[in-house]
Amino acid sequence: MIEVQHLTKRYGSHTAVRDLDFEVPSGQICGFLGPNGAGKSTTLRMLTGFLSPTGGTIRIGGIDALSEPLEARRHIGYMPEACPLYPEMRVVEYLRYRAELKGVPRREIKGRVEAALEQATVADVHSRIIGQLSKGYRQRVGLADALVADPPLLVLDEPTAGLDPNQIRQVRELIGELSKNKTVLLSTHILPEVEAICDRVLIIHRGKLVSEGEPQSMRAEMASKQSVRVVGRGEVEAFRRCLEGLDAVRVVELKERGGDRVLARLETEDEDAVEAIFRAVAEAGLVLRELRTIEVSLEDVFTNLTTDEAAGSAGSDGEGDEDDEDDEDDEDDEDGEDGEDGEDGEDGEDGEDEDDSDSKERA
Amino acid sequence: MAVWTILKREVYAFFVSPMAYIMLTAWLLLCGLNFTWLATYYASQPIGAGAQSSPLPAFFGGTTLFYLPILVFVPLMTMRLLAQERSRGTIELLMTAPVGDVSIVIGKYLASLVFWMALWVPTLLYVWLTSHYGDVDAGVVAASYLGIFLIGTYYLAIGLLMSAIAPQQMIAALLTFLALGTLFVLGVGQYIFDEYRDLFTYVSIWGHMESFSRGVVDSRYLVFDLSVAALALTLTVGVLHARRTEG
Numbered sequence: 001m002i003e004v005q006h007l008t009k010r011y012g013s014h015t016a017v018r019d020l021d022f023e024v025p026s027g028q029i030c031g032f033l034g035p036n037g038a039g040k041s042t043t044l045r046m047l048t049g050f051l052s053p054t055g056g057t058i059r060i061g062g063i064d065a066l067s068e069p070l071e072a073r074r075h076i077g078y079m080p081e082a083c084p085l086y087p088e089m090r091v092v093e094y095l096r097y098r099a100e101l102k103g104v105p106r107r108e109i110k111g112r113v114e115a116a117l118e119q120a121t122v123a124d125v126h127s128r129i130i131g132q133l134s135k136g137y138r139q140r141v142g143l144a145d146a147l148v149a150d151p152p153l154l155v156l157d158e159p160t161a162g163l164d165p166n167q168i169r170q171v172r173e174l175i176g177e178l179s180k181n182k183t184v185l186l187s188t189h190i191l192p193e194v195e196a197i198c199d200r201v202l203i204i205h206r207g208k209l210v211s212e213g214e215p216q217s218m219r220a221e222m223a224s225k226q227s228v229r230v231v232g233r234g235e236v237e238a239f240r241r242c243l244e245g246l247d248a249v250r251v252v253e254l255k256e257r258g259g260d261r262v263l264a265r266l267e268t269e270d271e272d273a274v275e276a277i278f279r280a281v282a283e284a285g286l287v288l289r290e291l292r293t294i295e296v297s298l299e300d301v302f303t304n305l306t307t308d309e310a311a312g313s314a315g316s317d318g319e320g321d322e323d324d325e326d327d328e329d330d331e332d333d334e335d336g337e338d339g340e341d342g343e344d345g346e347d348g349e350d351g352e353d354e355d356d357s358d359s360k361e362r363a
Numbered sequence: 364m365a366v367w368t369i370l371k372r373e374v375y376a377f378f379v380s381p382m383a384y385i386m387l388t389a390w391l392l393l394c395g396l397n398f399t400w401l402a403t404y405y406a407s408q409p410i411g412a413g414a415q416s417s418p419l420p421a422f423f424g425g426t427t428l429f430y431l432p433i434l435v436f437v438p439l440m441t442m443r444l445l446a447q448e449r450s451r452g453t454i455e456l457l458m459t460a461p462v463g464d465v466s467i468v469i470g471k472y473l474a475s476l477v478f479w480m481a482l483w484v485p486t487l488l489y490v491w492l493t494s495h496y497g498d499v500d501a502g503v504v505a506a507s508y509l510g511i512f513l514i515g516t517y518y519l520a521i522g523l524l525m526s527a528i529a530p531q532q533m534i535a536a537l538l539t540f541l542a543l544g545t546l547f548v549l550g551v552g553q554y555i556f557d558e559y560r561d562l563f564t565y566v567s568i569w570g571h572m573e574s575f576s577r578g579v580v581d582s583r584y585l586v587f588d589l590s591v592a593a594l595a596l597t598l599t600v601g602v603l604h605a606r607r608t609e610g
Contacts, residue, residue: 011609048459052607073461080459084452086372088379100368101460145456 001026001153001183002047007056009042009207016042017207020056024200026152029179031198031215032187033302039207040187041081044157047185048078061152074103077146081157083139087131091122091141094130095148102149112148120144120174136167143174154178156186160193172197191302203302228274230264231257231290232281239264242284248273261289365462369470373444374477383478386439390432390482397428398489417497422489423507424572433518433568434547438539440478441522444471445599446535464603468596472523479515483508503578510575510584514568517588518543520595527602 002024009017017039024030034040045051047058049069058065058072065072086094095113104112117123120143125133130141139159146154159175160168175184176197188194194201195215203211211218228249232239236254239262243251248270257263266277274291281288377383401418423429448454457467490504522539529535550567553560564570565587574581 045455050455050459050607070461070463073459076459078456078459080452080455082452084456086376086451086453088376089372093375097368097372098456098460101365101457101462103364103461 001028001061002185003057003059004043004047005057007043007046007058008054009039009046009051010054015207017046017053020204020207020209022202022209022212024183024185026183027179028199029175029184029186029197031194031201032185032204033191033194033201034187034189034204036189038204040189040204041157042207043204044078044155044185044187045080048076048155049073050080074149075151075153077149077151077154079142079146079154079156079159082161083142085130085138085141085145088129090127090129091133091144092117092126094141095144098145099148104149112150115150116144116148119147119178121170136163136170139163139167139171140174143171147178152182154182154184154186156184158188159186160188160190168193226268226271226273227252227294228266228268228277229290229292229294230262230266230277230281230288232262232264233260233287233289234262235260236262238284238286239281242280242286243277246273246276246280248276365460365466366470366473369457369462369467370474370477373471373474377440377443377474377478382439386436387482387485390436391485393428393432394486394489397426398422398486400428401426402493417493417499419490419493419499419507420503420576422486423510423576424569425576429572430547430569433514434540434543436482437479437518437522437543438525438536441475441519441526441539442529442532442536443526444475444523445526445603446529446532450531458603458607464600467603468523468527468599472520472592472596472599475519475523476512476515479519480512483511500578503576506575506578506580507572509580510572513575513585513588514571516592517568520592520599521546524595524599524602527599 002022004020004022007017007020008015020039020043032040032043042051046053047060047065049065049072052066060072061075063072063075089097092113095116096109099109099112099116100106114123117126120140122137122140122144125137125141130138133141139162143156143159146156154175156175160171163171172193175186178184186198198215201212201215201218202209230239230243236256240251240254243249243254243264243266248268250267251264252267253263253265255263266273270276274293278288278291398418401421405418405421445454448457458464490499493499521542522535525538525542526532526535529538546566547568550563550569552563553567553570556563565584571584571588574584
């Protein structure tokens with residue numbers, strides 16, 4: 001459905017997207033993942049024709065989007081970031097206008113608008129003024145807009161940004177529902193979202209594709225390595241000597257944490273490493289308070305890909321740090337909303353903190 | 364088709380906003396004052412003393428009270444057109460719909476002409492009133508309204524261009540006001556610089572109305588207005604196009 005080759009976008013001397021190649025086959029839900037400022041929105045805007053690329057080719061449903069932009073746009077239902085809408089219009093008037101603008105034949109407009117209202121579950125607010133709707137409803141009106149001309153491809157830029165956990169679940173269910181007969185490309189910087197709904201994930205960082213694949217297989221690739229968390233009591237140096245003495249284990253992080261506690265993060269490929277760690281710590285006469293292996297999440301894959309790169313590419317490190325900070329801020333916001341709503345059943349999925357990850361065993 | 368769709372939405376958006384009614388009220392108040400003063404003045408003149416017996420030609424461009432409101436109201440009418448879409452982000456919806464940039468610009472422009480004529484339609488009442496107390500030359504009235512329409516094509520196209528350039532409505536309004544104000548003042552040049560007199564006369568809407576309100580349809584004004592409009596609209600399409608490339 002989407003074929004992109006050598007896609008590049010430069011703003012003056014700044015390259016927002018560089019030499020991007022990817023394909024999205026029909027019928028897939030594809031997640032476009034990356035920290036803020038990675039070039040996700042820029043790429044989606046080029047696909048939908050809002051921006052013209054500096055170089056490269058885009059084909060939408062076999063049509064060259066650069067030489068036949070209007071024809072290509074007919075195949076796309078697009079929901080831009082932050083979901084802009086005309087606040088002064090009523091929902092149904094807005095959708096009628098959009099259907100007409102997208103070239104839906106006059107006699108089909110009524111039916112299409114009703115179908116879109118139904119699909120996006122906004123039929124109950126059809127006569128309300130958009131400006132008076134809640135964020136969740138507005139987001140779904142945006143989805144209804146994307147659906148109204150019944151395009152084969154949906155491009156959704158951060159469809160769940162700014163929603164509370166219940167709304168996020170609704171939107172995800174909706175996207176899952178829609179994907180039965182549509183191709184979906186959605187962008188997000190929220191990892192659990194990708195694991196929850198996507199068939200495939202494209203990870204983009206600094207305008208470059210750094211990885212792609214199924215979320216499960218990407219996780220499996222990383223899962224051969226295990227992360228072990230150790231909390232103990234004693235001297236940091238004593239712990240260092242003891243843990244670094246183990247062959248199968250690599251110390252990633254070792255620090256003092258309040259009082260005489262010591263926190264260590266280890267990496268190993270040996271499944272039974274925890275036993276060796278336990279024995280070694282005990283033999284050294286140190287006190288062990290917590291010992292557990294942490295299942296590798298897609299987040300770790302993501303962090304690995306997007307932070308190693310940042311550290312590796314010299315010259316523009318400052319920018320990378322900024323990106324990462326932005327990202328963390330956003331995730332904090334997510335967590336905050338989780339906290340407020342409390343009753344949400346997806347806490348584990350939305351929690352970005354490693355403490356929320358599944359733990360296989362506790363010592 | 365897309366032009367019609369965009370035109371309809373634009374007119375809808377204009378007339379659901381309280382701004383439209385505030386503007387219309389203020390406009391009619393100003394026109395009413397202007398007309399009352401002129402009518403009172405002409406009524407006080409002895410018959411046959413002046414060259415004109417009807418206040419209408421004076422109303423259509425004989426006083427600054429005709430021009431000053433135009434310089435203020437045109438920016439207010441055109442500022443929304445593209446700048447608001449941009450600040451709200453809805454421009455992205457519009458420019459990713461299967462609609463060409465030319466259709467977007469034409470749709471918006473025609474909508475602004477509808478607002479423009481909506482300001483002037485109520486003034487037909489003055490014509491009707493005047494016709495009760497004296498002779499009204501239908502040709503002169505028609506030419507006057509044609510002149511007003513042409514000024515609209517000229518000024519609104521400049522307003523639309525400024526709305527495309529500006530990131531926000533207020534900036535668009537200010538830029539338009541400055542541009543139109545400059546053009547208006549340049550029009551005064553016809554009385555100062557003999558050499559370029561013709562040029563200044565074309566630019567000047569005062570010159571326009573002096574001719575049209577006497578019932579003279581000068582095709583040179585017509586060509587000038589339509590050319591400026593075409594140029595400004597082409598530039599507006601160019602601005603939209605450049606946005607896609609430059610971001």
